[in-house]
Amino acid sequence: MPYRTFTPEQLTPSQRHHYLLGTVNPRPICFASTVDKDGRPNLAPYSFFNIFSSTPPVFIFSVNTRRDGSIKDTLHNVKEVPEVVINLVNYPMARQMAICGVEYDTGINEFEKGGFTPIPSEKVKPFRVKESPVQFECKVLETRAMSDKPGAANLIIAEALLIHLDESILADENTIDPHSIDMVGRMGNFNYCRASGESVFAIRQPPADIAIGFDNLPEHLKTSKTLSGHYLAMMAGVTKLPGSDTISGFANQPDVQKFITNFNKQSNDKTVLLHEEILNYLEKSEIENAWKLALWAEQSGVI
Numbered sequence: 616m617p618y619r620t621f622t623p624e625q626l627t628p629s630q631r632h633h634y635l636l637g638t639v640n641p642r643p644i645c646f647a648s649t650v651d652k653d654g655r656p657n658l659a660p661y662s663f664f665n666i667f668s669s670t671p672p673v674f675i676f677s678v679n680t681r682r683d684g685s686i687k688d689t690l691h692n693v694k695e696v697p698e699v700v701i702n703l704v705n706y707p708m709a710r711q712m713a714i715c716g717v718e719y720d721t722g723i724n725e726f727e728k729g730g731f732t733p734i735p736s737e738k739v740k741p742f743r744v745k746e747s748p749v750q751f752e753c754k755v756l757e758t759r760a761m762s763d764k765p766g767a768a769n770l771i772i773a774e775a776l777l778i779h780l781d782e783s784i785l786a787d788e789n790t791i792d793p794h795s796i797d798m799v800g801r802m803g804n805f806n807y808c809r810a811s812g813e814s815v816f817a818i819r820q821p822p823a824d825i826a827i828g829f830d831n832l833p834e835h836l837k838t839s840k841t842l843s844g845h846y847l848a849m850m851a852g853v854t855k856l857p858g859s860d861t862i863s864g865f866a867n868q869p870d871v872q873k874f875i876t877n878f879n880k881q882s883n884d885k886t887v888l889l890h891e892e893i894l895n896y897l898e899k900s901e902i903e904n905a906w907k908l909a910l911w912a913e914q915s916g917v918i
């Protein structure tokens with residue numbers, strides 16, 4: 616596949632911005648509540664944001680200076696009062712949040728503009744957003760400018776002192792239900808995505824269980840035109856392969872016998888037929904059966 620390759624300097628600032636934000640996504644949104652030294656509240660969304668440590672809980676979000684070199688209220692405020700409440704943004708509040716991204720004049724209260732309810736924090740001065748399902752009361756550890764040019768990013772490194780979780784997002788004491796929390800992510804341009812329903816899927820690949828890996832797949836699987844990387848990864852993700860007894864037991868099952876009889880009669884490309892049957896198992900998440908069939912074919916020398 617041909618690539619288009621650039622050094623950052625070959626791109627205009629707006630192209631660079633577009634390529635980076637259109638590709639590094641979806642990004643979670645830090646809905647940052649701050650106050651100035653007189654206690655006036657400010658609320659603004661920032662999607663250059665993530666968590667970088669859970670022990671202690673440390674977040675970083677980034678506030679650009681504007682193209683005219685002026686400083687956004689959030690950065691100004693955390694320099695005056697080094698505290699922030701990071702509220703997370705879910706689908707029901709996303710449109711209201713977007714209003715708070717408008718460049719209102721300093722001193723304008725975005726809680727009022729966006730129709731949000733300020734509630735007091737326990738450990739810091741900035742308010743929490745009642746409508747947000749998760750609020751982190753944080754102290755700002757450090758702000759760090761990436762350059763002194765207009766548009767430059769300023770990292771705000773913040774540590775959570777208190778974590779508030781709306782009980783409705785908890786499946787039980789230890790599990791957050793992704794469908795109830797219903798998070799949104801920022802994409803490129805004006806696009807967002809919603810992380811609930813069919814968009815959410817699980818890949819159970821525990822780091823401590825040492826998977827066999829693609830290099831241990833039989834050669835005919837590695838070069839398969841039927842099985843994509845997605846399906847081969849289901850097979851490469853196992854920790855051990857079925858033994859010969861289980862394979863014989865499997866091959867003697869009536870439905871498998873039916874496949875084998877038909878398979879043996881074929882004179883065309885048998886590998887394709889075999890891979891299609893393996894795919895049938897994988898689509899039903901029957902990985903063990905997919906392996907048994909693949910190993911049966913190898914051991915009986917039919918491909």
Ligand SMILES: Cc1cc2nc3c(=O)[nH]c(=O)nc-3n(C[C@H](O)[C@H](O)[C@H](O)COP(=O)(O)O)c2cc1C
Pocket residue numbers: 644657658659660661662663664677678679680686687688689690712713715716717718719801
């Ligand atoms: C979803 C979303 C994400 C944003 N992310 C960022 C960001 O990461 N960095 C930034 O400087 N501005 C970002 N903005 C723009 C700011 O929110 C906007 O400039 C805002 O007016 C700043 O408000 P303030 O001056 O009250 O801090 C984002 C806007 C939206 C709607």
